[in-house]
Amino acid sequence: MSILGSRSASRDIDVDRALATVSAMVRQDTRTQTPQESSAVLWVRDQLDELKLDTYLVPAAGDRLNAVGIWRGSGGGPSLMFNGHVDTNPVTEGWTRDPWGGEVDDGHIYGLGVSNMKAGCAAYLEAIRALRDDGWRPSGDVILTFVVGELQNGIGTRAVLDAGHRADHFVNCEPTDLTALTTHAGAVMFRVQLVGSTRHMSKREESADALAAAGRLLPLINGMSFSGAADRDARGTNRAHIGSLRAGLGRGLLQTRPPQVADVAELQGSARFGPGQNAETVLAELREVTSQVCVNGIAGTVEQLTDGGPTLDQPFRADRDSLVVRAVNDAYGQLRGSTQPTGAIQPYCYYGSDASLLQHVGDMPGIVCGPGGKFNTMPDERVSVEDYLDAIRLYAMTTTRICG
Incomplete structure (x- = not known):
């Protein structure tokens, strides 16, 4: 199976389709706490249905929606959850590109929220699509979560956890420029x-x-x-x-x-x-x-x-010897031929993220690792195409390592 083979074979993914997916997500205006915020969630729901996953819409704080897709395993293996948010920050001054254009140019994907964090969400969607196309089947469940409200103390992820969704391990795909963030701040x-x-x-x-x-x-x-x-x-x-x-x-x-x-x-x-x-x-x-x-x-x-809602101010910490950290480290090493930077990596360790909720409320071990970061939450926000495509490969390899 190509995605699991040698370093060169593991790079054999459908690049055009992968870029079309992230561009389609960026083209949807999902500024946080706006009426159109959940549009990307509904679009993702349709993608999950096409992949024939067990698909759920999970309400969060009224009319806001999260999407959950579960690829049921054959049994006997650990399960893995991918987590990311589709809500974005507001538009600031200084943009020279269409914030919702989803343009791909000069080796980058441009758009509001592409770094924080639609590229990460698109990457794990495409990773699972690639594995299904490749004929691979998991023994443990693979759970994809696409949430809103991360910017309001993680109300989307809270709703997913309250609905009972759990896994043995998680990967939160906040932008870290593909470094392995094992500690971040409260x-x-x-x-x-x-x-x-x-x-x-x-x-x-x-x-x-x-x-x-x-x-x-x-x-x-x-x-x-x-x-x-x-x-x-x-x-x-x-x-x-x-x-x-x-x-x-x-x-x-x-x-x-x-x-x-x-x-x-x-x-x-x-x-x-x-x-x-x-x-x-x-x-x-x-x-x-x-x-x-x-x-x-x-x-x-x-x-x-506080904003009147629930708060979680605890820091996130992962065990560097845990299965999910080692799986991500090993996948990175195979892809790039070097040791993945791991730890409280600056500036990403100053994040607050839903990883804290997944650890402290969901009682799951995990890691934070995603494409983007260098050009995060700034005018002409963008993500390297190379990093985005390597994130797809890394997530696919991590999935096979944990759920195979």
């Missing part, structure tokens, strides 16, 4: 509010300037690491970042009186932390740093932010 969103007292600029020496205090606090938070990391990989995931700063008059942050000293400032950000650390200790350390600017009439509070 995440906590937070808001800092600083309150001082206002004066007209003519008497600003008498004020407690909340905006100036926020300016001093921002680099302190952005430079933070946290205590209690389990090991070097865990320490390597530590990072805090302020992404929003507003200031003005009163709790409403009125901004129509610039001659006045701002008496309230709000900073919003996210902190990332590794195994051995947790959200509570991270928030405590953020409060300690904030206290350093709470002098001369400035008071400060730090609170965790």
Whole structure:
């Protein structure tokens, strides 16, 4: 069977079909929490039906939908789940390509969400199609999950798990440029509010300037690491970042009186932390740093932010000696003739991903490995054609190793 043979034979896949699949997914506008978000899920459902898999639509938070396809094994072998999300970030300024064009040019596939993470989803769909075309049959079940709501604390994957779908191993296909991510951060969103007292600029020496205090606090938070990391990989995931700063008059942050000293400032950000650390200790350390600017009439509070839904802030960690990690490592080595970078690989280890849900809620061992990453969530987002095609081969080889 060609996909299982020598290194040259394993490269024998239907390239035109594979590129058509990822382009078709990109051409669908699936910006997260929009009415059309599930369009790619319905398209995938039709593809799974064509492959004669057992196919399910799993609702998530109302009208949002996930697709699950199960290739039933003959029995006796381990099962494997592939997981990825089809919802995308918003469009930003600076695009020179059609965000929904699905163009292939100069060795790349372009489009909104192609890196994060429609190329990964298309790759495991095409891997299973290639194996079926090749006549291979699994002994353990192969489960393909295509979810929405990853950007809202993984509500799509939660719904799939709540519906009872499980496997012995999983591959989450978030973009890692095909490196093997075995540790990534947990995440906590937070808001800092600083309150001082206002004066007209003519008497600003008498004020407690909340905006100036926020300016001093921002680099302190952005430079933070946290205590209690389990090991070097865990320490390597530590990072805090302020992404929003507003200031003005009163709790409403009125901004129509610039001659006045701002008496309230709000900073919003996210902190990332590794195994051995947790959200509570991270928030405590953020409060300690904030206290350093709470002098001369400035008071400060730090609170965790949620969107009102379920949260999971735990880090992800895989055993490097587990079957799925070794299978992915071995497939990469056969494809590229080199050792696959494995561990808390930066910058990918700062991700939050559904791998954390699959591990901590689904109680499954797994790995994060997918095409894309270098040009992730940016104007003219794109994925290398070579990496996309190698992801298909890698997923097919991993499937035969685990489920054969």
